[in-house]
Amino acid sequence: MTTALLLAVVVLGAALQRVSGMGFALVVGPLLVLLVGPVDGVLLVNLCGLLFSLLMLATTRGAVDWRRLALLAPSALVGIVPGALLLAAVSAPVLEIVVGVLVMAGMSAALLARHAPALDGRFAPVVxxxxxxAMSVTAGTSGPALAVYAVASRWDPRSFAATAQPYFVMVAAGSVTVKLLLTDARLPALGAWGYGGIAAGCVVGLFVGRALAGRLSPGRTRAVLVVVAFAGGLATAVRGVASL
Known part of the structure; x- marks a missing residue:
């Protein structure tokens, strides 16, 4: 029963990320954290996200905005280190509450300022x-902060969805490495059925999401992205409050 539930959740999360560019960690994370605990669960979420982003990149690499990626990725890898140090020094629930509130506030500001000039330049993507x-290490999800920038900069949603995948690969790989070196996180023992179910769910979800993405307009795709980002911020904050 647990394996079947895990498979269904992974398929849903993978399909959502194929459509909007993010959402895998939001959907899959709570179940994995429940199964293996908060620290090891977030590490497993990072690994699963790494796997799916590699799969998705194989089908969307032609739409990747490499210029933006070159600004986003290096700063993200730098941000992972203070995030890991914060995780070791500050209560994880407190960090999750702060992260969740900041994500929702940032997305609200981006939507309220939608008639203002698009956020441009090099400084915004670096920040x-x-x-x-930092969010990838502390809360197990790096997408919401990226989504706030995407909305504020009027980034084409299909280009964003493609560009996010190599970004997520690098951030997830960095997060996993830093966690294994600087924290007590360890790879959970899910067994062959558990890891096999995750891999199968990623593949099935990729094809389901690809079919759905072809039927959505850019406006509706952006709306999905906004909803996913808000949900990610809210879920992170609620998880922190519940863990206090």
Missing amino acids: AGAVSG
Whole structure:
């Protein structure tokens, strides 16, 4: 029963990320944390996100905005280190509450300022990348901070969805490495059925999401992205409050 539930959740999360560019950790994270605990669960979420982003990148690499990626990724890798140090020094629930509130506030500001000039230049993606990298370690999700930047900069949602995948690969790989070196996180023992179910769910979800993405307009795709980012911020904050 647990394996079947895990498979269904992974398929849903993978399909959502294929459509909007993010959402895998939001959907899959709570179940994995429940199964293996908060520290090891977040590490497993990072690994699963790494796997799916590699799969998705194989089908969307032609739409990747490499210029933006070159600004986002290095700052994210830098942001991972202070995020890991914060995780070791500050209560994880407190960090999750702060992260969740900041994500919702940032997305609200981006939506309220939608008639203002688009956020441009080099500074904004560098900051967004650093915050996103820190969030990957502290809360197990790097997407919401990136989504705030995408909305504020009027980034084409399909280009964002493609560009986010190599970004997530690098951030997840960095987060996993830093966690294994600087924290007590360890790879959980889910067994062959558990890891096999996750891999199968990623593949099935990729094809389901690809079919759905072809039927959505850019406006509706952006709306999905906004909803996912808000849900990610709210879920992170609620998880922190519940863990106090």
